[in-house]
Each structure stands twice: as C-alpha cells, then as structure tokens.
Amino acid sequence: MADNKATSKAQEFKALSKKDQQRKIGDLILNNAMYIIIAIAIIFITVKQPKFISLSSIVNIISLTAAKLPIALGIGGCIVLTGTDISAGRVVGLAACISASLLTTVFKVFPNMTSAMPIPVVLLIVLGVGAAVGFVNGFSVAKFKLHPFIVTLSTQLITYGIILMYLMNGVNNGQTLSGLTDSYRSLITGTLFTIGGVAIPRYVLYAVILTAVMWVIWNKTTFGKNMFAVGSNEEAANVSGVNVARTIILVFMLAGVMYGITGFFDGARIASANANTGLNYECDAIAACVIGGVSFVGGIGRISGIVVGVLLLQIIFAGLNFLSVDPNMLYIIKGLIILVACAIDMRKYLVRK
Template structure:
C-alpha cells in the first residue's frame, strides 16, 4: 500500500472515530438514562413488571400533551413558563363543570353537570386563548417569550387562586367528579387492556394527539412555516411567511394542548387545587430538549418529544426504587435541563 493510500485510510479512520465520538456525546444524556434504567431493572426486577410498565406508559401519556405544546414554542427559539398554570386553571375549570350533581360542596350547583364534549371545547378554548395572549405579545412587541410567559404565569396563578374560592367551593379541593367523566378519561371499562391490567383511556387519546401533532408539524403549511420561522425569521418573512399570525398560532396551539392536558389531569387526580399542574412546564421543557428540540430554533421531531417524555418519566419512576430521596427530584430535573441544553448548544456550534 502506498503512503498516499495509508494516509487516506488513516484519515478515514479518524473521521469515523470522530463521528462515533460526536454521536456518543450528542446522545450522552439518553445513554446515561438508559444505563440508570438498566441498573434499576437488574437490581429491582419489579421495575419491568407489567404493572410498572403500564404505570410508566400512563405517566408518559399524562405529561405528553404539555410537551407537544411547548415544543412548538421552543422551535420558535422561545419557551412557555405559563404551561403549568394553564394546565392548573383548565383542570380546575373542567372539574368544577363536571362535578357530580349530588357532590358535596358542589361549586356551581345551579348548572348541574355539563356535557363532556362541551367542557372539552371550553377548556381547550381557554388554553388556546392563553396561548394566543402570549403569542400576541411576543409577535407584536417583540418581547422575549421568557418574559411574556413568566408574566402570564403569575397572572394565571392569581386568577386560579380567585377561581377556587368562587361558588360553594371556598378554596377547597374540587372533587366529587361525575363518574361519566372519570370513565371517559381513565376508563371503566377500559378501551384497552394489557393482560389483566387496565390501560387508561387517556393513553389512547395521547397516541391520537401525537399522530395529529405529527401531521400538523410535517404535512401542513403551518408546520413548514413554523420551522422556517424558527430557523430564520427574516428569511421566513421574505419568503412570504406571516410572522405575526404564525407566532400567535404556534402559541395558541400550545395553549390548546395545555387545555387538553388540564381536562385529562382533572379526572386523573380527581381532586384539584390551585397547585394542580405546578412545574409541569419544567418537565415538558426537559423532555423536549432531551428529545432533540433545539433552543436555537427550527429543529425538532415529534418522535424525539415522545422519547424525551418517556426517558424523563423512566428516570423518575426508577430512582425511588433504588432509594433515591424524592426531595432531590428538582435538582435532578435542573441538572438534566442544564446538561441537555449544553449538549444542544454544542451540536449547534459544531455545525456552525
């Protein structure tokens, strides 16, 4: 072999090694999470028991809509800190409108129990209005989404604190939900079973919602405009994208997802307070970044979001099984977000 051939071969090996190294580093967080899950599975066989897996699937489905919504805001190089409070207020509204007619301390005794489809429209509409409110201030006044949604978070919390004190509730947890509502969300009887274990209906709804969001992101003009705007606002404007309308629509769609999440969460926990939904945006942001939705804008996949939510839930189901103190969960979330964002920025700088 000539010297030139040897040099080319050595160069090719160097490139391959570099590519493998970059791939391992870019996916380091997921690899670490899988390693932790594998360790827990070996030391705690119950971790892989069917009931535990269904619990993991159920938690994923409960948190997924918020991540699907907030991901669009991240694609636009923004975020949404009001997501958790939006979930809380829509959950409390849904619960108050779907209490059983004979529930003790029924919040609105004069309106009875409203039809489920009507309540879905109400809470999804409330969520969409909240999102559109955020999007308007971001698009119209060029304010950073962090500032806008932080302000909205505080406003929503105030409204929520006032709402739970209305009617006959007097600030108590809103419970005594109509059984039809619980059956619709949780399932009794369930639409799907895993052996003898019931799979909640909201898992099926989450799958359908994921398919819908995949279609919106990948097969519609709106989705193409969203990614174009996130990648380069000026170029998108020149190419004919309505920046103002697209920004509002992205945030409104995110708000609609929070409204649906609130509707599901209300029935899932069955007892709603002003703290319902608190910090859900942190889980959603962490899941999105783990799943490859980039804060530099214009990058993200629905499949990555699903993987991110699963991985995050996997960690928080696994760690208590090995004796991890529950009080450490927020520190772990913070570390995951910081590590994921650092990896995201590294990938951006390498490409640049």
C-alpha cells in the same frame, strides 16, 4: 436502502485518518451522552429492582407518558420558534380546576348549579381558555417583540392568580375540588383494554391520536412548514412571504390548546384539582423536548423525538421512585437533565456552525 446508507457511512468512516476517526467517535458519544446516561440508569435500576420491568410497571410508565405527552407536544412548537412557555403548567392547572368544578356532583364553586355541564361543552371551554392564554403569549411575542420567557412568566403569574380567585368562588374557599362525575372519570380513566390483567386507561388512546394529529400539523401542513421556517430564520421567512406574526400567534395558541387538554385529562386522572395542579409541568415538558432533540436554537425538532423524550423521562422518574429516592431530589435531577441536555444541544449547534 438503509443497508446501502449504513455501508456508505462505514466506508466513509474507514477512509478517515485514525485521529479523525477518534474525533468522530468522541463527537458521537458526546452528542448522545444523555441517551447513554439514561440507558445506564435504566440498566442499574433494573438490576437493583427487577420489578421495574414488570408488566404493571411498564403499563404505569406508558400511562404517565400519555398523561404528560400533550403538554410536551404543545411546548415543543414554542421551542422550535427559539422560545419557551413557562406558563404551561399553570394553564394546565386552570383547565383542570375548570373541568373539576363543572363536572362534579358537589358544586362548591358554583353553588347555584344543580347538575354537571355536558362534557363536550366543558372540553370546549378549557380548550378556549388555553387558546386565549396562548393568544396573549403569541400576540405579545409577535407584535410587541417581547422575549417569550418574560411574556410567559407574566402569564404564568396572572394565570396562577386567576386559579386562586376561581377556587375562592362560591363556598369552596380555596379548597381542593373533588367528587367528579362518573361519566367524566370513565371517559378519561376508563379501561381501554387489559394486558395480562393490567388495565390500559382510555387517555392513552387519546394521547396517541393527539400525537398523530400533531405529526400531521408539523410535517404535512403549510403552517408546520412556516413554523420551522420562522424558527430557523425569522427574517428569511418574512422575506419568503411567511406571515411571521400569525405563525407565532398560532403556535402559541396551539400550545395553549394542548395545555387545556392536559388539564382536562388531569382533572379526571387525579380525581381532583387544586391550586397546585400542574405545578412544574412545564419543567418536565421542556426537559422531554430537549432530550428528544427539539433545539432551542430554533427550526429543529420532531414529534417522534418528543414522544421518546417524554417516555425516557417518565422511565427515569418511575425508576427513581422504585429506588425510593427522596422526592425532593427529583427537582435536582430534573434541573441537571435540562442543563445537560441544553449543553449538548448547544454543542451540536456550535459544531454545525
């Protein structure tokens, strides 16, 4: 079947005039410019630093991808709705701080506690917090018709303020939370299995499960179809009987849940949490989504694309670390990636239009 399609496309290409063929090749290169640039960068890094493709390096990249995947899966739905969510990183930070304060052996935030709370209870708490922030975002966008950027900028600041006040509770005095319980750390960072003596952490499996769940939600449920319908044309979706407001609210709530999971992972993964935990995570997530083909014009995106986007981004960042690039330079590179990816995305949209 695939061979027949490829043959048909090849025949169509040959039937075009030379000028049209050149234009088509040019469009193909421009539309995939980001992938081409990243491929060239990977080859360059590998030549300069052969250890970049060592087993330990590959496992590290996979682990980083798994850690950053949930937040990207959440924010991807917001972008499908032609919006965004810049509060994501701060929600991750709040979830990490809550997890670290309740699953610790040193109770600085709650001095009266004598033992760590059950892990399932803490997980439900952070999921609830993420969903609550998502509800505020979604409700404000759906009911008050506010732009997602303005709404999530507001909740980003509010959430950051909550984090700062939370860390001032008890005798913590704003300090970094650490001393996490072994059971919490083991649940997230414990060894799933080893390859060539290199351990694969358990949260890689959790990321795979979350990806599968999100794929089902996006592709096999009425909610997923409604999300794409609203993203493609909100008015048409409303006329077709889709509850637009409910869909928008649920998309942002689902995103908030994914941020909560990311924070729960990060608390154990980093073995500590502070006011800067989750800082700029939304930038990486947005960049990954756009690289993976989730379009800001709305109604376009695939879970597989988000996975590829996160993976490519982590490959680039890991490679730059191998080259000992100034960490401050990473911010410039992230900004350029987002700018170029959005420009390519808009070009595709204008060409289709």
